[in-house]
Amino acid sequence: MSRRVEGVGGNREVPPRSGLGEKADPSVPEEGGPWGKHGFPHGSEPEAKRREIALSAPWLGEREEELVLAVLRSGRLSLGPALDRFELALAARVASPHAAAVSSGTAGLHLAVRLAGLGPGDEVITTPFSFVASANCILYEGATPVFADVDPQTLNLDPNAVEAALTERTKGIVAVDIFGYPAELEELARIAEEHGLALIEDACQALGAEYRGRPLGSFGHPTIFAFYPNKQMTTGEGGAVAVAAEEDWELLKSLSNQGRTDSGEWLTHGHLGFNYRLDDISAAVGLAQLEKLDAILELRGEVAARYGELIESLDGVEAPLPDDEDHRRSWFVYVVRLADELDRNAVMVRLGEQGIASKPYLPSIHLQPYWRERFGTGEGMYPVSESASRHSLALPFHTRLTAGEQERVVDALARAVA
Numbered sequence: 001m002s003r004r005v006e007g008v009g010g011n012r013e014v015p016p017r018s019g020l021g022e023k024a025d026p027s028v029p030e031e032g033g034p035w036g037k038h039g040f041p042h043g044s045e046p047e048a049k050r051r052e053i054a055l056s057a058p059w060l061g062e063r064e065e066e067l068v069l070a071v072l073r074s075g076r077l078s079l080g081p082a083l084d085r086f087e088l089a090l091a092a093r094v095a096s097p098h099a100a101a102v103s104s105g106t107a108g109l110h111l112a113v114r115l116a117g118l119g120p121g122d123e124v125i126t127t128p129f130s131f132v133a134s135a136n137c138i139l140y141e142g143a144t145p146v147f148a149d150v151d152p153q154t155l156n157l158d159p160n161a162v163e164a165a166l167t168e169r170t171k172g173i174v175a176v177d178i179f180g181y182p183a184e185l186e187e188l189a190r191i192a193e194e195h196g197l198a199l200i201e202d203a204c205q206a207l208g209a210e211y212r213g214r215p216l217g218s219f220g221h222p223t224i225f226a227f228y229p230n231k232q233m234t235t236g237e238g239g240a241v242a243v244a245a246e247e248d249w250e251l252l253k254s255l256s257n258q259g260r261t262d263s264g265e266w267l268t269h270g271h272l273g274f275n276y277r278l279d280d281i282s283a284a285v286g287l288a289q290l291e292k293l294d295a296i297l298e299l300r301g302e303v304a305a306r307y308g309e310l311i312e313s314l315d316g317v318e319a320p321l322p323d324d325e326d327h328r329r330s331w332f333v334y335v336v337r338l339a340d341e342l343d344r345n346a347v348m349v350r351l352g353e354q355g356i357a358s359k360p361y362l363p364s365i366h367l368q369p370y371w372r373e374r375f376g377t378g379e380g381m382y383p384v385s386e387s388a389s390r391h392s393l394a395l396p397f398h399t400r401l402t403a404g405e406q407e408r409v410v411d412a413l414a415r416a417v418a
Contacts, residue, residue, distance in 0.1 A: 053409060055357040056230035056333075059296060059399045060285075067284035078279045079257075086283035087240070089290050094207070094217030094225070096242035098249035101283060102256050105204035105226025105239035107276040109137035109174070111255050112222040112241055115248060116198035118143045122171040127157045128364045129385040130176045134202045135365050138174065146170070147366055149382040153321055155179070158384075159187040166191075172198035177206035177216060178362075180232075180332040181321060185211050185219060192221075200224070204239065207232050208297045209330035216330075217242035227282075230398075232296055232330055233289035235282040299399045300331040306403060307334055307395070310410040316342055316417045334397040335361045337388070342417055344393055350416035356409050361394035 071082050083101060091099035102108045118124055120142040126135055128147040138145045148161035155178045162173060173192055175183040183201070192199040203209070203216045204226035210216065217223045227238040243249050251271070254260060259273025278286075289296070308319050316339035323329055338344050348358045364385045366377035379386060396409055 052355045053357060053396045053401075053405050055359060055394065055396050057398045057400065058229045058234045059292075060234075061288075063288040063291065064285050067288050068281055071280045071284045076280055078277060080280040082280040082283040082287065083278060086235075086278075086286045086290070089287060090225075090240055091242065093290060093293065094215050094223070094242050096217045096223070097244050098246060099217075099240045099242045100249055100252035100256065101238065101240045101278040101286075102252075102276045103239070103278055104237055104276075105202075105224055105228070106133040106137065107256070107274070108224035108226070108239040108241040109133055109200070109202060109204075110140050110274075111252055111276065112200045112224055113137050113141045113143070113172075113174075114255060115222060115241075115243075115251060116172055116200060118172050118198065121169065123167060123169040124172040124174055125157075125162050125165050125170060126174040127176050127178070127385070128366045128382045129155055129362060129388055130178060130202070130365060131204075131362060132365050132368060133204075134174055134176050135371075138172075143171070144169075147382055147385075149384045150178075150388070151184075152384050152387075154181055154184075154327075155321075155388055156181065156183040157188065159184050159191060162188065162191055166195060170195065170197060172200065174200045174202060176202040176204075177209060179320065179335055180206045180209050180330040182206065182209050182211035182216060182327045182329070189219070189221070205231070205332040206330050208293065210328040212326050220244040222248070227286060227289075230333075232300065232332060233286070233293055235278065235286040235289070238278050238282050238286065240278075296399050297330060300397075303397060303399070303401050303406070304331045304334055306406055307397075307410070310406060311336065311413075314410065314414055314417070315339075317413065331397070333361060333394050335392050335394045338391045338393055338417065340391065342391075344391055347393065347413075347416045351412055354412040354415070356412045357396055359394040360389070361392050362389060364389045 071077065087099050087101050091097065102111065118141050122143040123146045124138045124143050125146050125148050126138065127150055129150045135145045146165050148165040149158055150156055151158045157175050173188055175188050177183050189199055199221040201221055201223040203223050206216050207225050223242045225240045227233060227235040241252055254271050255273045256276035257273060258275055259269040259271035261268050261270040311317050311319050318337040320335060338347060344360065351358045364382065365371060366381055371377050
């Protein structure tokens with residue numbers, strides 16, 4: 001199955017830097033728990049008259065409205081040309097031969113596990129320091145997640161821990177590019193090749209990142225991206241799977257569309273599939289976002305650099321790991337590590353009292369209630385992940401965060417950790 005359609009135009013906007021202009025949507029990350037809907041701990045929401053600084057916000061403008069309106073006027077709201085254009089543009093952006101758009105990053109992870117043929121009796125090694133979807137996707141197909149601890153600097157899978165976790169039942173690895181920082185793909189690919197394992201990359205937080213000079217998505221193994229509103233770019237909800245082989249793309253398209261085939265017959269289903277389609281309205285938003293993705297990444301880099309300068313002299317607060325010659329981060333969130341002697345949750349309450357949103361980023365998966373109940377997991381099993389979970393703190397971060405807002409955030413943080 002092949003397609004040839006017109007690509008994306010080259011329009012690009014420049015975001016207002018004064019805090020005026022388009023109204024920011026205070027979208028928050030997927031993780032909820034005991035924290036308020038805008039990232040404030042319950043009981044610490046500031047007075048309404050004080051302007052809150054939310055945790056995240058998408059950058060949407062007239063181009064998104066224009067392309068969405070064109071889809072609405074076309075009447076092709078699903079399985080239409082906007083979806084085709086979005087898939088081709090995304091594939092080109094990540095230097096992959098193919099990309100299959102789906103309804104969420106979680107859906108993409110699930111389909112990648114299905115594509116790899118993983119199932120009951122199989123063990124799949126993954127990280128405990130991630131959003132739960134990177135482990136849940138293994139359970140969806142009846143396989144068993146096996147956690148390996150993370151590197152204390154990168155917070156990504158430690159290849160040595162992966163090798164230590166291998167058994168005769170190991171059939172795959174799900175690597176996560178946590179907070180947009182690329183995983184050790186060369187070493188993980190070597191392990192996968194030596195042991196005949198499937199390698200799946202969860203790049204849901206890392207669109208635009210590069211490993212050893214190549215964009216994530218270009219390495220041949222299935223790579224999943226996500227477009228929730230707090231990500232680098234958004235489609236509202238949505239995700240995509242980048243793959244090298246056309247037959248894999250065809251199967252992903254079928255599985256995401258209830259297993260339908262391209263035989264030309266009406267409602268012919270060749271596979272047990274799912275309703276994981278991305279609609280054309282969402283794809284239109286994605287097209288507009290892709291047009292300005294380079295600007296988005298550049299501006300988010302500037303926001304991150306400014307935070308680094310402001311936090312540098314702050315005692316008890318460690319900035320995120322900087323890039324090196326092998327790793328170029330795509331800034332998804334700005335997560336600092338607090339000193340061991342600081343009470344992270346108390347710091348969050350103090351920030352909330354000053355109108356600053358924050359989040360505990362991220363809880364270790366094996367300590368989630370469901371995992372404790374089903375698998376008997378508990379404290380002490382993955383100490384590096386657990387330490388990161390206790391001391392990490394996400395600060396407000398998005399493309400249009402102003403210098404003044406960042407100064408207010410860091411001033412509030414300095415008072416909270418004093």
